[in-house]
Amino acid sequence: MADLRIGVAGCAGRMGQTLLKQIAATPGCAIGGGTERPGHAAIGQDAAALVGLKATGARVFYDPAALFDACDAVIDFTAPEATVRHAALAAGRRKILIAGTTGLKPEQEQALRMAAVTATIVYAANMSVGVNVLLQVTKQVAALLGPDFDIEVLEMHHKHKVDAPSGTALALGRAAAAGRKVKLDEVAVRARDGITGARKAGDIGFATLRGGSVVGDHTVMFASDSERIELTHKAQDRSLFSSGAVRAALWARGKPAGLYGMNDVLGFKD
Ligand code: NAD
Secondary structure (H helix, E strand, C coil): CCCEEEEEECCCCHHHHHHHHHHHHCCCEEEEEEECCCCCCCCCCEHHHHCCCCCCCCEEECCHHHHHHHCCEEEECCCHHHHHHHHHHHHHHCCEEEECCCCCCHHHHHHHHHHCCCCEEEECCCCCHHHHHHHHHHHHHHHHHCCCCEEEEEEEECCCCCCCCCHHHHHHHHHHHHHCCCCHHHHEECCCCCCCCCCCCCCEEEEEEECCCCCCEEEEEEECCCCEEEEEEECCCCHHHHHHHHHHHHHHCCCCCEEECHHHHHCCCC
16 A cells, blocks of 8 residues: 655644654655745745655645645644634545644534535544543543542643643543533633632632643542542653554544544544
8 A cells, every 4th residue: 555645734833843753754654745834934845854854855835735635644733723724625625634733612623523524534632542541531530439529630731832721631621521421611610710719519620830841741630528539641752642643644544534533543432
């Protein structure tokens, strides 16, 4: 089988550069090119050379349509508006989009669902295998412990992160809510400040820390009056996300159109 040509949207970003290296190192994959936002210095350069690899002739485009035309699949870790545009391009060409961008609003997620009528889209706030296992465990622990335990989700990321709480923290909150058979939107307390009053039973709280170069730490706490369980995941470097994203692109090859998650890619039952 020919190599899967994978393009990287936002290829000069922190995740973009990690992804280019991951694609080059993965058997069965080839760098198909990249994109960057208008005016970026990387546009016109060789995508592989951008990360210190031997040039392959795959370019960094300014036009995402050109990237989709040059590739079988595009991996996108950019910004919500760009990801929605990329989903429409994937839909028009019936191609694969692996969307890792976080901070999408509900209407932007709805746009991804619409695009997935004709495109094969894998969308996940966290592409790491470990975090996806933690999501499963969180749901089970929330169900087992029941309402006597208060649930809080704590996360820390590097100082450049623009959205809060992280997409992964929200996904962990949704997993805990699912374990309790409630909707996260109805019980989430996303920030606290000032005279908040006592904690309401059943709330799921979030706390956000930002600083330094932390790749991503998440803890789900279950606290009762007499004991506490803490489930923690710490990302050591960005390759755990890029290897998951490339694995998702290979998995999506030949799959029917639809909106999938990492639980589908990893074969976990919901
Ligand atoms: P970053 O700022 O380092 O990189 C983003 C890149 O996208 C930049 O180079 C930027 O110029 C480029 N970009 C922005 N708009 C664009 C457009 N319209 N067209 C082309 N390129 C465009 O950020 P990052 O740390 O790499 O994170 C990017 C996103 O990925 C964030 O939403 C982050 O939360 C998310 N993320 C997800 C996972 C996951 O596993 N799903 C893991 C890490 C980061």
